Amino acid sequence: MEAFEEEAIRDSEKKPKCWLRSEYLNTLHSNIKFTMETEKDGVLHFMDVLVKRTNNNKLAHGVYRKKTHTDRYLNAAFHHYPQQKRSLIKTLVHRAETICDDESRPEELKQIKEALTKNGYKEKDIDRVCRTQRTRI
Template sequence: MEVEKDKKLSFLDILVYKKINGTLGHTVYRKSTHTNRYLNSKSHHHPAQLQSVVKTLITRSKRLTDEDNMHQETVNIRTALLQNEFSKTNISRAEKPTQRKDDDTSIPIAKSCLPYVRGMTDRIGESFEDITSKPSSQPTKS
């Protein structure tokens, strides 16, 4: 059970606190033992997995932090990601809002999971992209 301390209370990943004006504020909560250690960008993982570390931390901060704490949380995330050897370019790219594409779900898609082997898995994935980007010979629904 968590107990309020100094007008602050942690709940899951959120630190809720009472502001001077009596309203509540919130930001990302980190335990005192938190070390900013995440998957290092130089590790042997697929680039999409590495980029998901950056995107997840940024998305988490936007969802859990109010306007009063957003700047400090952005500084915290950038510091942590730089400590884990992510480039400033990757961080900036992930901070930009993305637009979702409308997916055509009328045609079933076969999915396959492969272990990541640097150089090999990327080439296999590119082969599948070539196949899926070609116009389909299947009739379309009207």
């Protein structure tokens, strides 16, 4: 992104004193469109992070999923290396641990366990991976 912006500034006829991303960037490449999200009802999402404004005007954060998300992951019955299946569990748990605040983490971990169970994973296998990460679901 930085290289793209530097090129845009370098190639522009008028050099800005203050650079703010604007519609100018959308004119530079037909396949790249920049957008801006605004807070709606105290909620704002960015990539896979959901930021919520709490009643005391602080910020809480959890995992964001698009409405089209289906909870479909690599099925446990598929013929893949066991390490790939363990890595899926580790990745989802790590995302919950790094994105979620203390209050939203238990619900996210519960959701992960439900999704993985629907994808054929056994609770004992999920729990084993979580123990190695010192996480309880």
